[in-house]
Amino acid sequence: MLFATDGVITKVSDATGSDKFLNIITPNRGRIGVLVKGSRSPESKTASLSQLFTYGNFEIYEKNGMYWLRGGMVIDPFYNLSEDITRIAAATYMCELANELTDESDECEEILRLLLNSMYLLGKGEKKVAIVKAVFELRAMAISGYMPDASACRYCKTPIADEMYLDVLGGRIMCAECFKERGDKTKNISRDFEDVREASVICRMTSSVVAALKFVLMSPPEKTFSFYITDDEELQLLSRLAETYVTSHLGRGFDSLDFYNAVK
Numbered sequence: 001m002l003f004a005t006d007g008v009i010t011k012v013s014d015a016t017g018s019d020k021f022l023n024i025i026t027p028n029r030g031r032i033g034v035l036v037k038g039s040r041s042p043e044s045k046t047a048s049l050s051q052l053f054t055y056g057n058f059e060i061y062e063k064n065g066m067y068w069l070r071g072g073m074v075i076d077p078f079y080n081l082s083e084d085i086t087r088i089a090a091a092t093y094m095c096e097l098a099n100e101l102t103d104e105s106d107e108c109e110e111i112l113r114l115l116l117n118s119m120y121l122l123g124k125g126e127k128k129v130a131i132v133k134a135v136f137e138l139r140a141m142a143i144s145g146y147m148p149d150a151s152a153c154r155y156c157k158t159p160i161a162d163e164m165y166l167d168v169l170g171g172r173i174m175c176a177e178c179f180k181e182r183g184d185k186t187k188n189i190s191r192d193f194e195d196v197r198e199a200s201v202i203c204r205m206t207s208s209v210v211a212a213l214k215f216v217l218m219s220p221p222e223k224t225f226s227f228y229i230t231d232d233e234e235l236q237l238l239s240r241l242a243e244t245y246v247t248s249h250l251g252r253g254f255d256s257l258d259f260y261n262a263v264k
């Protein structure tokens, strides 16, 4: 069966001979693995349609659950991402994270739109890479069912304070006073249950970071990047929080994230 779909190429790997194997995230068919025959040969017509980050409309042949690229049209190759190593690194990581969070047959319209918006902003270079990356991480996790409740302190319901903490795996925030109180209790529990202490991952937040977290999670998709954190240390806090949220919930690291942190 032949069909056409929009999608973005989130992974490219070499297959046998001059063939390539692509991951394409599509709105309605989820993340599909597509073989491209002969795309590494110089006279290939599909070479431009088989580059990482390419957003296009792909003509795909499907048989018995296998997919082959027949042709298509590039909508945006995101060439401007390659002007800067940090942008390439961030975009590569976002694609790897999107691959991890999606599967074949998933409804992927929301995460696809987030990924495209993020790559567009990275390519334009007007927004700080660390902000685009943190927004992508937090929104992608929220879309995929890992939405933290950042509305107020889970204990005293204070919505925002100078110092707050995110209980990463619990997906809740706490003010400094309640954290202190609870922290002591956790210590008591941990004497008997070692794993309780080991399982808690806590990130400190300033009020700007709390405000940013709330904004990223609660704003409509078209507004989600429209905030500023000017203080570098606070941006670092948000950045580390978003990374920790991803790696703690998914229980894994990412080579592309390590690479990003090495070159940023």
Ligand SMILES: [Zn+2]
Pocket: 153, 154, 155, 156, 157, 158, 174, 175, 176, 177, 178, 179
């Ligand atoms: Zn509190």
